[in-house]
Amino acid sequence: MHRRRRLRSFVLILPLLCLACGDSRPRFEVWREAHANHVAAYSAFLDAQRVGGVVPLEQLLRTGRHWRPCDAEEFAVPPRASWPNIVPTLRLLRELKRSGLLIQAEVASVYRQPALNRCEGGSKASRHLANAALDLDIESDAAGVQRLCEAWRKRGPALAWGFGFYRAGKIHLDTSGFRTWGTDHHRGTSLCVTPTKP
Numbered sequence: 001m002h003r004r005r006r007l008r009s010f011v012l013i014l015p016l017l018c019l020a021c022g023d024s025r026p027r028f029e030v031w032r033e034a035h036a037n038h039v040a041a042y043s044a045f046l047d048a049q050r051v052g053g054v055v056p057l058e059q060l061l062r063t064g065r066h067w068r069p070c071d072a073e074e075f076a077v078p079p080r081a082s083w084p085n086i087v088p089t090l091r092l093l094r095e096l097k098r099s100g101l102l103i104q105a106e107v108a109s110v111y112r113q114p115a116l117n118r119c120e121g122g123s124k125a126s127r128h129l130a131n132a133a134l135d136l137d138i139e140s141d142a143a144g145v146q147r148l149c150e151a152w153r154k155r156g157p158a159l160a161w162g163f164g165f166y167r168a169g170k171i172h173l174d175t176s177g178f179r180t181w182g183t184d185h186h187r188g189t190s191l192c193v194t195p196t197k198p
Contacts, residue, residue, distance in 0.1 A: 042083065046083075107135070135166075145191050148163075164182070
């Protein structure tokens, strides 16, 4: 009897213990409950635009990789006026997934408030401020990256595809202009650009 009670108590507090563990799902569920109306409204908007489910809400509402050291919220619903901005970028991501170019991809950062964007090292003109960009963690393999680059060269101009590379397996997608950049935020360090010989 006492054993059963102890087990029941442990099961009840397990989600709270997981708030400190690496899996963000328990933290998201706690946060979602506190922001249920806003999350539901945003989700309904995305469904109406036919991009609901392209990215799980737990990922789509993530603010940044460094939210904790930056003393920011881990999740946020963007301002309503910026909701349409993410739609073309989600369509791009869906196209890349369907074509097999981004099968293993997890969204790490979407909408950022200015203070978090500064702390994350984002530019003053970052498309994250406008809820128009996705930072993703992907399987880092040279052949896969080159296939993505080929798709960017071919389809990028028509899609206004912005494509950034950070450290290995960390990329940026937006649909705010055909361009690319690498680790120093310049075109020359992009993995999609052939280095020029000195």
